[in-house]
Amino acid sequence: AQTVTQSQPEMSVQEAETVTLSCTYDTSESDYYLFWYKQPPSRQMILVIRQEAYKQQNATENRFSVNFQKAAKSFSLKISDSQLGDAAMYFCAYDERSNYKLTFGKGTLLTVNP
Amino acid sequence: NAGVTQTPKFRILKIGQSMTLQCAQDMNHNYMYWYRQDPGMGLKLIYYSVGAGITDKGEVPNGYNVSRSTTEDFPLRLELAAPSQTSVYFCASSYDSRYWAFFGQGTRLTVV
Structure with missing residues (x-):
């Protein structure tokens, strides 16, 4: 079974600084998708960014970017110019193509200090 | 507004009671899922459906049932509620x- 590991239960960053959240995953597949979700205190799950495994180029969405290392099975999220509104739980997730299911990591709680 | 609607938002059940969590989407999506979120454990898949009339078990299906009679609705049934089912769904x-993108706002269920 696929597993997703987020080794940092909690992280903190100063406002306007950059922070990187780590994620590793275990799979024998070559075609899959990776996601980062944000869950603020409101509990809503918000898709932050997605990466297709067959694409070598790292995905970016405004201040959010990923470092996708396929051979190392690593998928880290970089948040630049951190804002107070970025404070949330962040989940890394894996979806094996044609498997129809998302597997989540346990999450990283990000605190942004003013 | 288009999206996934869950009801109720909060519920307290007594041990042994039953209830149905409702889920509806208006985007004509084929794929629908139920997850539970326990503190510090991320989200775990309970059941999923790839289309009307088709459902399958996820990682933690015991104590739950689902049906998918229409594309729009995917209710989750809890039979004989137990404290272990206290969670956010x-x-x-x-x-x-x-294209994972659409989650409902969640249902906080407490079984006492």
């Missing part, structure tokens, strides 16, 4: 398994 839908 999320319904999600997707047009395609690659």
Whole structure:
């Protein structure tokens, strides 16, 4: 079974600084998708960014970017110019193509200090 | 507004009671899912459906049942509620398994 590991239960960053959240995953597949979700205190799950495994180029969405290392099975999220509104739980997730299911990591709680 | 609607938002059940968590989406998505979120444990898949009339078990299906009679609705049934089912439940839908984006707002269930 696929597993997703987020080794940092909690992280903190100063406002306007950059922070990187780590994620590793275990799979024998070559075609899959990776996601980062944000869950603020409101509990809503918000898709932050997605990466297709067959694409070598790292995905970016405004201040959010990923470092996708396929051979190392690593998928880290970089948040630049951190804002107070970025404070949330962040989940890394894996979806094996044609498997129809998302597997989540346990999450990283990000605190942004003013 | 288009999206995934879950009801209720909060519920307290007594041990042994039953209830149905409702989930509806208006985006004509084929794929629908139920997850539960326990503190510090991320989200775990309970059941999923790839289309009307088709459902399958996820990682933690025991104590739950689902049905999918229409594309729009995917209710989750809890029979004989137990304290171990205290959790936050999320319904999600997707047009395609690659385009994960839509979650409901969650239902916080407490079994006492």
